Amino acid sequence: MRENPLQTIMNPESIVFLGGSNSLQTIGTAQLITLITGGYQGNIYPIHRREKTVLGLKAYPSVSSLDKPADLAIIVIPGKAIPGVLRECGEAGIHHAIVITAGYGETGQQGATLQQELLEIAQKYHIRFLGPNCIGIVNAPLGLNTTWFPNKYRAGHVGIISQSGSYVTQTLTYFEKLGLGLSQAISVGNQADIDMVDCLEYLGEDEQTRAIALYIEGIKRPAAFLQAARKITAHKPVVAVYVGGSEAGARACGSHTASMAGPDEIYRGFFHQAGILRADNIADLFDWSLALAQQPLPRGNKIAIVTNSGGPGSSMADEANHRGLKVPLLSPAVQDEIKAITPPTASALNPVDITMNYDVDLIYRKLPQLLLKQPDIDGLLFYGIFGTIHFQDKIAHVGGPASETLAFMKQTLEKACDEFVQWPEKLKKPILCACFSGREDNAVVQIQDGGIPVYPTPERAAGAMAALWEYAKIKNRKLP
Amino acid sequence: MDIIDEAIKKGRSSLSEFEAKQLLAAYRIPATREILVESEKNLLAAAAAIGYPLVLKGCSADIAHKTEKNLVRIDIRNDQEAVAAFRDISAGMEQDQMPVLVQEMIQGQRELAAGLVRDARFGACVMFGLGGIFTEVLEDVSFRVAPLERLDALEMMREIKGHKILTAVRGMEAVDINALADILVNIGRVGLDHRQIKEIDINPIIISGSRPIVVDALVLLDNSEE
Structure with a gap:
């Protein structure tokens, strides 16, 4: 069986960080601070062209100046520098990355071209990456938090995969109040390379994760998603909010079947097949995941x-x-x-x-x-x-x-x-x-x-x- | 499949009912016994082969909704009625020489519907619901994404509000849900095997005793590609 790239991305022994400095003017610095202060025990190598130290850590002038390759590169630098950095990572033997930077497929055709370029470089150098346009990951048992939100969250058994970064960052304080404990959380961003199916398979195998919460805006590989979800939901609960939007519009329907196939009817069928509970809203998503992660299942409905x-x-x-x-x-x-x-x-x-x-x-x-x-x-x-x-x-x-x-x-x-x-x-x-x-x-x-x-x-x-x-x-x- | 390729070659955007049922038969989906009759002189031999009571339908790929065009005659009991119905239907059809379908009449009080649609995101999806006029009136339907597992087929039947119609109600036999599940699974296979098929309506599926039998089918083709 091929190894899931998330195995390394979620459990790196060392991280090279691009985009952190000694100034709080960049969001990268805020993210590096949560990374440093979250309890993560691995080595962190900030890259900075001029500074000798960044936030008290020894800084390196470039990826190629590291003594040995890090497991994971976290990239929060301006987009135009990323292709070069990605090549450098590949040449330095770094095969996993999280690209936080935005301005890609989500912005239109030009961004989509840039995103394709990233993917081609990554493929050439055998790099698997999350993002771009994501907020990163949280692995609670490791104290690993790459987001810029505070580290005050509770470790537990709910795993989250989200197409919105906010649901794995700004929700952390909400979870604390709700008493919801997190196992691992992944912001998938534009899913240029690693997508929700990879994440689902990864959390399906993760023993800390007893329930999986999904926030979905669009499914990239529906057939693979269905297959993976069916397998997981036979033993582990998955709850999803799917904001598919309605593609109503003027679809010419020749058959009665097509005239009744509104997006919602199809989604309902799809999630039913997948064995995924469909929540109507974010409150239900986390409420249900919490109960599913922590309580035994009832044998009946009384x-x-x-x-x-x-x-x-x-x-x-x-x-x-x-x-x-x-x-x-x-x-x-x-x-x-x-x-x-x-x-x-x-x-x-x-x-x-x-x-x-x-x-x-x-x-x-x-x-x-x-x-x-x-x-x-x-x-x-x-x-x-x-x-x-x-x-x-x-x-x-x-x-x-x-x-x-x-x-x-x-x-x-x-x-x-x-x-x-x-x-x-x-x-x-x-x-x-x-x-x-x-x-x-x-x-x-x-x-x-x-x-x-x-x-x-x-x-x-x-x-x-x-x-x-x-x-x-x-x-x-x-x-x- | 030849029927589909030929229809597309001719620039047609649908299969005739007769062709549609041949396609379904290739996937072991049970349909009415029927003979296509080109002229009146073959009518009575066909009627004898199928046996009364009969249904006669004008059969052309260009006529999607036959009932609305008044090209269907049901409950034909004898040769005399068959000839009258044949002439009546022929007169109503715009083109000359349009064939007429001589079809066994399936007796049953329960009508169901099934179908196929291609969703932009999920690809081929199978529909199940109440049939006849209730399909449109109640819109009590469920969908699954192909390929369907047997479990999906059984679950989508239970999902409609009117699912009790499948049980032994009012002295009728319970519907053979395994046969019905086979139909739904196989519709999904039709959709996956033939990308040129855009949509399918199978309506009604009449329950004869406990057996579901396809009585009418419409297959729409996508002939926009080469």
Whole structure:
């Protein structure tokens, strides 16, 4: 089997960097700074014609002045100098590159000609490259980040391949807030050489990556894409947003078949064949990928809901029903078991609504365990996370021995949450939560860090649960 | 395939129904038994060979939508009706000597449709949906990109809203979905094998008992290239 060029591009032992300087006036410098400060352990060789050092690293006057070839060249220099540099890389024995610089195929015919020139040089020197017009890569376990966005992101199990650089850079802070951990992210740019199919095959094999999120504007090799995706989605979930645009226009249709073949109908069929879940928007793309990367798949579509408030529980149930899940009435026996442990104001139907109280043992331990142990319940949606942060002002206001109460509450909550985050693995069923508070709430932090996604609204949790079920069906699909 | 090459050589932009079904038959897609009759003197022999009840259709590559041009007569029960229908259709056709298709009449309450289209991005795509007038009225269709695997064919059948029509409804037999899957997979192969084919409409596919049978087909050709 031929080696995927991304194996080296994503895991280089050394990097030669073209386009960084000691001045922040160029974007290359900003990118070099994230590269240096991200925790990457390999060697970095900045190239600079005049400076002896760049950002504290020894600088080299040219690629050919390196003692031995680097694994990867990152190129952020003006376009007209790139052909020469690429040849120099080839002659120096560097066979992998990321071309960040823009101004190629995306700008029109002249740019397309320049892009073709790059490709021809690369082919002549056996160089495989990402880009041009991309923002680069992130490999979280290696601390390798070639983008210009900060290094404050979480390592995890979602892999991203994007035709927009923004979705692997500007989203990093969004992921942090959502509790989404990244394995590897690739901005593919114009896909002059390495394209989305190569990336898909690479992340399909990557063990850190448990779910793949795609942002697609156009598919270069549809047949190869379909073949690669089918193979991957049989064991690893892939979610995509496809902004294909509508090519409506005046297509003369001689047949009824053609008159009904709108772009959307064809895309729907294509993604179905590929086994890829199609998200309507960016929020869904990352919500679903997060759940798929971190939670076990449900065996069926019957979901229990636990809530400590009527509204959010109803919202979850409503959205679950819209998206093909079922929120079944619990059996009389189970209802009796619930009634025995809940306050008299609670509802034991489904949603199970314990109404506002702070019995953490009930909501985090007894109820999830009781419900998920039922053979006819396949997963749990959960609303009712309240960290002690919501009480500390009140307790401080009262003063006195109340501070001991806070310490006790914290301790009890931590213990309960610790146990809560283990249910999915122990009982092999998914739990997804919603909470209007984010990571400013200590309970949200503990549950997210423990591996259970917490979404900002009830509907988003229910939507992600539906995505788990949709993928479970894809994974199990076979001929009758 | 000769039928396609010859049609393109003659500058035609479609196959006749008779030719279209020969093409489909080469891919083991089951279609109506039928005989092309050039003149009235061959009519009754053809009718006897196929057997009543019959359907007669004006058959030319230039006539895409025959029903709209009133060139179809159905449920013909005997020789007398056959001759009357033949003369009627001949009179309605603009060119002289246009052949008439003598076709077995397939009985069945359920009509489905299938087809092929070439998408600018994804290439040959296969369509499946409800047939007859419902194809256009409800637009309840699904698409898959060729080549189709058997699983794709089965899934695209389930994807339409009206998929329950395939089951044993109202005392009718369940549709032989394996035979239907074969049809869809093979339409994809037709599209991949013959790049000169631009679009295909197969409508209706009538369900006779449990068996799907192609009753009408239209194949549009791309004769813009050499």
